[in-house]
Amino acid sequence: MSQPDSNEEELTGSTNYTDELLIETAVEAERSDPRRTPESNVIEVDDLSVYYDDEQALRSVDMAVLEKRVTALIGPSGCGKSTFLRSLNRMNDLIDAARVEGRVKLGGKNVYDGNVDPVALRRRIGMVFQSPNPFPKSIYDNVAYGLRVQGKADNIDLDQAVECALREAALWEEVADKLESSGLDLSGGQQQRLCIARAIAVDPEVILMDEPASALDPVATSKIEDLIEQLAEDYTVVIVTHNMQQAARISDKTAVFLTGGELVEFDDTTKIFENPESQRVEDYITGKFG
Numbered sequence: 001m002s003q004p005d006s007n008e009e010e011l012t013g014s015t016n017y018t019d020e021l022l023i024e025t026a027v028e029a030e031r032s033d034p035r036r037t038p039e040s041n042v043i044e045v046d047d048l049s050v051y052y053d054d055e056q057a058l059r060s061v062d063m064a065v066l067e068k069r070v071t072a073l074i075g076p077s078g079c080g081k082s083t084f085l086r087s088l089n090r091m092n093d094l095i096d097a098a099r100v101e102g103r104v105k106l107g108g109k110n111v112y113d114g115n116v117d118p119v120a121l122r123r124r125i126g127m128v129f130q131s132p133n134p135f136p137k138s139i140y141d142n143v144a145y146g147l148r149v150q151g152k153a154d155n156i157d158l159d160q161a162v163e164c165a166l167r168e169a170a171l172w173e174e175v176a177d178k179l180e181s182s183g184l185d186l187s188g189g190q191q192q193r194l195c196i197a198r199a200i201a202v203d204p205e206v207i208l209m210d211e212p213a214s215a216l217d218p219v220a221t222s223k224i225e226d227l228i229e230q231l232a233e234d235y236t237v238v239i240v241t242h243n244m245q246q247a248a249r250i251s252d253k254t255a256v257f258l259t260g261g262e263l264v265e266f267d268d269t270t271k272i273f274e275n276p277e278s279q280r281v282e283d284y285i286t287g288k289f290g
């Protein structure tokens, strides 16, 4: 019986015509999806542990965040999801008791290196919080805020930048005629979209969202979910959610943290929800605990 010619196999990169067809079809499908670019990691997390005083909240986590994808962080209360999220843009620096070990690389550089300015880092990795927190300023000034702080406002068409961010946040149609009204006068869902507009106005590489819809009603939640999917055409999104259906609906990748700050499984969202590797993850997904 003749053996396959391994050299030819290596050279052609495929074993037969059917394989080639399958690969071409997959590549074509990849190309026709506007979000599909060659997959690359924006953030690489390496052996990350976080402590609050003596309590360890994250245990040696390794993970990568793919560009222009939605990555969901799920797991029971207290398992370290928010701690992990805050580690990515050094928001834990603001908590006295917090201590971080390990590396978080953005574009290959460890954000915990001594020469990294956390404020500049947070412009590259923006954040949207659980409760909408617009500044007590006009809608316009909320969105323009970051550009002004960065000193960019004088060099660009600020009106256009504000409109563009509000459009991207799916809020423009609702506020175009009242840009000078206070951001605080908007509904909760509109306030959250305003906060998203404020975050994207400075063109961050990554947007972190900590349960961005948990304070909103179902209609406002659905708008935020649609918006997140839309945003992932241009931005990388990492979202903490308690809502497993939400994670399944909107994310490409899911990380499951379990008690003690352990990242138990990280994979394609469909794999996590349909066929997880770990029994503990299956038990959590099917509601046996948590």
Ligand SMILES: Nc1ncnc2c1ncn2[C@@H]1O[C@H](COP(=O)(O)OP(=O)(O)OP(=O)(O)O)[C@@H](O)[C@H]1O
Residues within 6 Å of the ligand: 052, 057, 075, 076, 077, 078, 079, 080, 081, 082, 083, 084, 095, 097
């Ligand atoms: N500022 C803090 N000071 C001290 N301990 C903290 C602080 N923040 C979080 N922790 C502790 O770290 C652990 C992880 O908390 P974290 O908020 O990251 O979990 P979580 O998964 O986001 O929880 P939840 O889903 O309830 O928001 C918990 O034991 C929590 O009590």
